Amino acid sequence: MAYVFRLRQWELRQLSAVHRVSKPTRAEKARRLGYKAIQGVSIFRVRIRCGGRKRRLHKGIVHGKPRNQGVNEQKHFRNLRSIAEERVGRRCGNLRLLNSYWVAEDGSYKWFEVIMVDPQHNAIRRNPTFNWICESAHRHRELRGITSAGRKGRGLHK
Numbered sequence: 001m002a003y004v005f006r007l008r009q010w011e012l013r014q015l016s017a018v019h020r021v022s023k024p025t026r027a028e029k030a031r032r033l034g035y036k037a038i039q040g041v042s043i044f045r046v047r048i049r050c051g052g053r054k055r056r057l058h059k060g061i062v063h064g065k066p067r068n069q070g071v072n073e074q075k076h077f078r079n080l081r082s083i084a085e086e087r088v089g090r091r092c093g094n095l096r097l098l099n100s101y102w103v104a105e106d107g108s109y110k111w112f113e114v115i116m117v118d119p120q121h122n123a124i125r126r127n128p129t130f131n132w133i134c135e136s137a138h139r140h141r142e143l144r145g146i147t148s149a150g151r152k153g154r155g156l157h158k
Contacts, residue, residue, distance in 0.1 A: 009106045017047045018091050024113060025103050033099035033115060040121030040130075044092065044114045045103065046084040052076070081149040082142070084112040089142040092116055096133045097142045100149060 008025075021043045024030035035041060053074040055062075062069045076083075085100050095116040103111040117124055119134040132138070141147050145154050 005104065009104050012045070012047065012104060012111050013106075013109070015045070015047075018087060019045055021045050021113065026101060026113070029101045030113070030115060033101060034129075035098070035115045036129075038123055038127070040118040040124040041098075042095070042116050042118070044088045044116060046087055046112050046114060048080045048084050048087075048110050048112065050080070050105070050108060050110055078145075078153045079149060080110050081112055082145070082147070082153050084110075085114055085142040085147055085149055088114045088116065089140055094118070094120070096138055097147055098133065099147065 023037075024035060024043050025045075030043065035043070052072070053076045055071050055074050057071060060071050062071065081100055081102065085097055089095075089097050096119050098115040098117050100112050100114040103113050105111065117130060117133050119125070119138075124130045125134055138146075142150065145151065151157060
């Protein structure tokens with residue numbers, strides 16, 4: 001199994017950072033999170049670089065007290081899955097984000113698959129399990145921290 005993961009990671013590294021996928025890599029997980037193989041529902045795979053956040057400073061100079069002098073070991077407030085959702089949401093502005101899940105990781109990157117729904121598609125608008133996402137209140141949920149990953153990052157999961 002480790003060999004299969006290593007091959008998959010090599011394939012994923014050759015692809016662009018955000019790309020559409022014809023079918024989910026983890027079908028059982030995608031279906032548990034609401035994915036259905038119907039028109040209007042699509043999956044995007046995102047590559048996120050791992051590691052901490054570096055403070056953006058001119059020449060690395062911090063003007064302040066010694067307790068605030070750190071540059072390299074800063075921790076990001078949001079988790080990588082939430083950042084992956086945001087990147088897909090910005091790229092596909094007309095689609096709505098349903099959910100996301102982990103796919104693979106290596107020393108440098110983590111890959112996530114994001115389930116997106118087209119709110120203009122009639123198959124979605126007529127489907128009672130999906131048509132709640134067509135309301136305007138659900139625009140860019142990923143940017144406002146309302147998705148599952150965003151809520152977890154805000155400490156709203158029990």
